[in-house]
Amino acid sequence: KAGVTQTPRYLIKTRGQQVTLSCSPISGHRSVSWYQQTPGQGLQFLFEYFSETQRNKGNFPGRFSGRQFSNSRSEMNVSTLELGDSALYLCASSPTKIAGFYEQYFGPGTRLTVT
Amino acid sequence: QKEVEQNSGPLSVPEGAIASLNCTYSDRGSQSFFWYRQYSGKSPELIMFIYSNGDKEDGRFTAQLNKASQYVSLLIRDSQPSDSATYLCAVTTTGGFKTIFGAGTRLFVKA
Numbered sequence: 001k002a003g004v005t006q007t008p009r010y011l012i013k014t015r016g017q018q019v020t021l022s023c024s025p026i027s028g029h030r031s032v033s034w035y036q037q038t039p040g041q042g043l044q045f046l047f048e049y050f051s052e053t054q055r056n057k058g059n060f061p062g063r064f065s066g067r068q069f070s071n072s073r074s075e076m077n078v079s080t081l082e083l084g085d086s087a088l089y090l091c092a093s094s095p096t097k098i099a100g101f102y103e104q105y106f107g108p109g110t111r112l113t114v115t
Numbered sequence: 116q117k118e119v120e121q122n123s124g125p126l127s128v129p130e131g132a133i134a135s136l137n138c139t140y141s142d143r144g145s146q147s148f149f150w151y152r153q154y155s156g157k158s159p160e161l162i163m164f165i166y167s168n169g170d171k172e173d174g175r176f177t178a179q180l181n182k183a184s185q186y187v188s189l190l191i192r193d194s195q196p197s198d199s200a201t202y203l204c205a206v207t208t209t210g211g212f213k214t215i216f217g218a219g220t221r222l223f224v225k226a
Contacts, residue, residue, distance in 0.1 A: 042216060
């Protein structure tokens, strides 16, 4: 099976702009989670989607949002970018069932730099 | 107290030795526990998961879980230089749908 794919792999934006990142999960996986990884904070949970529904979200401001489509592909959006948003954004898919939570498989990530 | 705590290291072991990585968690209702390996500049890679108390072995890796002590560990036998990486402990929260990662332990295996 093909792994999790993320596009774009690298992105440079200016403060105040917005950005949309895309994630395609492993075929058959319906759960997609997003994480932000920075050297200082490590891996921080952003949100998790299953069947187009956000089931949980982390402690991030409302500028961070996401959605999932009927084919399980997911996007996350960051509006009004700040310098501190520079990070590696990771998407992970999981073969989770409705009543459980299983292992996650990560994509290669999108490296976002805000200048 | 952090939700998932790991010793940041670095942990240095000689080639062929056993590397022992430890993790504690605060949510007593946590149900699923994972170990990921992350090489520099790469994304995390799942290497082990464990759901029940006790040991789980997979090749050179053994995961150990003690829910009463809220402790999970990873043993790497016959450590190789290629095992040099950051190892992330991850725990799903009560009710699932959210995973909390530790800050990771850097492991160096000296040839």
